[in-house]
Amino acid sequence: MDGRPTLQSVADRAAVSRQTVSNVLNAPHLVRPETLERVQSVIDEVGYRPHGAARQLRTRRSRVIGLRLQPSVDGINGAVLDRFLHALTEQAQLRGYRVMLFTATDDHAEIGQYSELLDTLEIDAFVLTSTHHGDPRTRWLADHDVPFVTFGRPWDPPADGATAPEHAWVDVDGAAGTRAAVEHLQSLGHRRIAFLGWPAGSDTGDDRRLGWRRAVQAAGVPDHELDALDVGVLDGVTNGAQAAHRLLAHVSPTAFVCASDSLALGALAVTRSPAAVAGPTGRRADLPSPAVIGFDDTPVARAVGLSSVAQPLTEAAGRSLSLLLEQLSARHQGPSTTTARGNDHHVLLSPSLVVRESSAPSA
Amino acid sequence: MDGRPTLQSVADRAAVSRQTVSNVLNAPHLVRPETLERVQSVIDEVGYRPHGAARQLRTRRSRVIGLRLQPSVDGINGAVLDRFLHALTEQAQLRGYRVMLFTATDDHAEIGQYSELLDTLEIDAFVLTSTHHGDPRTRWLADHDVPFVTFGRPWDPPADGATAPEHAWVDVDGAAGTRAAVEHLQSLGHRRIAFLGWPAGSDTGDDRRLGWRRAVQAAGVPDHELDALDVGVLDGVTNGAQAAHRLLAHVSPTAFVCASDSLALGALAVTRSPAAVAGPTGRRADLPSPAVIGFDDTPVARAVGLSSVAQPLTEAAGRSLSLLLEQLSARHQGPSTTTARGNDHHVLLSPSLVVRESSAPSA
Numbered sequence: 001m002d003g004r005p006t007l008q009s010v011a012d013r014a015a016v017s018r019q020t021v022s023n024v025l026n027a028p029h030l031v032r033p034e035t036l037e038r039v040q041s042v043i044d045e046v047g048y049r050p051h052g053a054a055r056q057l058r059t060r061r062s063r064v065i066g067l068r069l070q071p072s073v074d075g076i077n078g079a080v081l082d083r084f085l086h087a088l089t090e091q092a093q094l095r096g097y098r099v100m101l102f103t104a105t106d107d108h109a110e111i112g113q114y115s116e117l118l119d120t121l122e123i124d125a126f127v128l129t130s131t132h133h134g135d136p137r138t139r140w141l142a143d144h145d146v147p148f149v150t151f152g153r154p155w156d157p158p159a160d161g162a163t164a165p166e167h168a169w170v171d172v173d174g175a176a177g178t179r180a181a182v183e184h185l186q187s188l189g190h191r192r193i194a195f196l197g198w199p200a201g202s203d204t205g206d207d208r209r210l211g212w213r214r215a216v217q218a219a220g221v222p223d224h225e226l227d228a229l230d231v232g233v234l235d236g237v238t239n240g241a242q243a244a245h246r247l248l249a250h251v252s253p254t255a256f257v258c259a260s261d262s263l264a265l266g267a268l269a270v271t272r273s274p275a276a277v278a279g280p281t282g283r284r285a286d287l288p289s290p291a292v293i294g295f296d297d298t299p300v301a302r303a304v305g306l307s308s309v310a311q312p313l314t315e316a317a318g319r320s321l322s323l324l325l326e327q328l329s330a331r332h333q334g335p336s337t338t339t340a341r342g343n344d345h346h347v348l349l350s351p352s353l354v355v356r357e358s359s360a361p362s363a
Numbered sequence: 364m365d366g367r368p369t370l371q372s373v374a375d376r377a378a379v380s381r382q383t384v385s386n387v388l389n390a391p392h393l394v395r396p397e398t399l400e401r402v403q404s405v406i407d408e409v410g411y412r413p414h415g416a417a418r419q420l421r422t423r424r425s426r427v428i429g430l431r432l433q434p435s436v437d438g439i440n441g442a443v444l445d446r447f448l449h450a451l452t453e454q455a456q457l458r459g460y461r462v463m464l465f466t467a468t469d470d471h472a473e474i475g476q477y478s479e480l481l482d483t484l485e486i487d488a489f490v491l492t493s494t495h496h497g498d499p500r501t502r503w504l505a506d507h508d509v510p511f512v513t514f515g516r517p518w519d520p521p522a523d524g525a526t527a528p529e530h531a532w533v534d535v536d537g538a539a540g541t542r543a544a545v546e547h548l549q550s551l552g553h554r555r556i557a558f559l560g561w562p563a564g565s566d567t568g569d570d571r572r573l574g575w576r577r578a579v580q581a582a583g584v585p586d587h588e589l590d591a592l593d594v595g596v597l598d599g600v601t602n603g604a605q606a607a608h609r610l611l612a613h614v615s616p617t618a619f620v621c622a623s624d625s626l627a628l629g630a631l632a633v634t635r636s637p638a639a640v641a642g643p644t645g646r647r648a649d650l651p652s653p654a655v656i657g658f659d660d661t662p663v664a665r666a667v668g669l670s671s672v673a674q675p676l677t678e679a680a681g682r683s684l685s686l687l688l689e690q691l692s693a694r695h696q697g698p699s700t701t702t703a704r705g706n707d708h709h710v711l712l713s714p715s716l717v718v719r720e721s722s723a724p725s726a
Contacts, residue, residue, distance in 0.1 A: 062484075064463070064484070069448075069453075071449070079442060079445070079662070085432075085464075086432060089432050089465070089466055090432075090466050093465060093466050098463055098464065098480075099464045100427070100462070100463050100464075101448075101452045101461065101463075101464065102452070102456060102461060103452055103456050117461075121427070121461065237666060262666075265666050298662075299442070299661075299662075299663060300662060300663045300666050300667075302600075303600060303628050303663050303667070304666070304667060
């Protein structure tokens, strides 16, 4: 940390929220006169100079939004963010904006890119994806008063035990997705429903695990049984197959709810192979194959008949963009605009379950 | 067509190639003095003003490359261009360039976007994908003297029966890919090898068909048999399944070479389903399943064990970028640079066959 004043240090010193400091800079009509005066004097005193201050003086916006392109995953699930990118680019263009891509190897490199893009190409705003615990990117952008929205909720509890996270975000309710998957399986008569997920500690993965756990618990499955039905492995078809194999051997689930389509494909391969029936640990040939449900409804799921939880990515892109353009408007339109602020800049969308052969009712 | 002078009309009037006119504008040191003088006087006479002329006067480049994001295909093959986009963005950034995305519903809308992007955001250059017969985009960019490269060869024969197409391009040799697939199958003993492709008239599809046809022909299969083994349907898993079913019923191929992984998945579903063995038109259960080979080595192919022809997309992106940066350098570095011009700005890359279970030798 250098000693340069930040939005946070101004906020602390003036005993207001960061949002208030941002409003003082960008939408002063929203701030009460005495607060405005107090914050302004702190800004002058500490010599706070947000990146945004220079940009704010520009007469035209660049109408360009920056987005980090995640590394191309040699697999199945990477396609989700590509679909978000497509939807974001299409909808941005309809509203007169362009999407500029950049890449980065980690969060800190991404922050370096923000700085460079703001300085050299006058990017108006950023859309962030893949938020996680201890994410330094949102704090940097807030401190530098750069408009942004995240696709992905802030996973940290609010700092200082104070208010809710201030920044705008859109996310998909992963727990609701796995809950819908479990309830669908329960309606087909399944009771021993395993969760094939990622190791604990991944925010998205833990969210999906939680939805499964609560729904299975609600049906009266005791905790020790739940623990045995819950497996966390790194993503991938092979890992999914091995984990499914172990679960089948030890706890004989009749169904798998998976944190990804990759894991689900592994489970599908194990449960549908001839060896799954004929092998030494095989089930009896007259029993139905265990049901399998994936997550993300990738093209692979459609191709192989895998039931899967679909994220509303087009809507997520549209809502993200709306939240971003609201921020940009508030900065440029001045006192006549009243921007409603509340939880309306936190959007949690519901996924939907797509049922295919892999969880069809037994004949 | 309006009466505004274009690069072509200047070239016609000065009796030189378009490349020469471009050199006069951007790299005059490459042009002989008498030609330079003649072309310059035509330019003055007709009042030709390329978009590039204004940009050329700029002291700094934007270092931004424009790329049209193709519509998100609800399927499997769209992932190919996404992988090209990832590779292009990563490699551009390593060389100090960014990729700006835009969308368009057709070629003419894309041209409208070029114009807007050049005027408002000072894009340096464009990368085009999905070239095809009668593609108006390359002509527009050449006429406006905008640097560009295409991923995809120019499919039209050279205009006026004159020289080879002038613009820089990178492509993957589709015919070599299907030929490799056929030769692999022939080495396994297959002789009745069907082609499951798209309707004639698609440039990429016809190229892939040609590779199959020549390789099967080379093994002595007569033309009437070839015609019966050759099917063209619109892309998609269902279409692939139906076409494979018909081929099996009528000409009993022992292998399928497909123009896409989607079509191949359809063939795979038909040839591996229980009905394919037991049904009324089914083959005898003691015969091996027909071999199936797809095209593009998508994640779906990897997931289901489908052999497939892989395009070297990272290399294609790198070569495209190199060709583009050469053009930009030639414009900005002036007389000390000598740019070699020849077929070195036309790059045809070889794909490679990835063999998996779907074309494994019979046990």
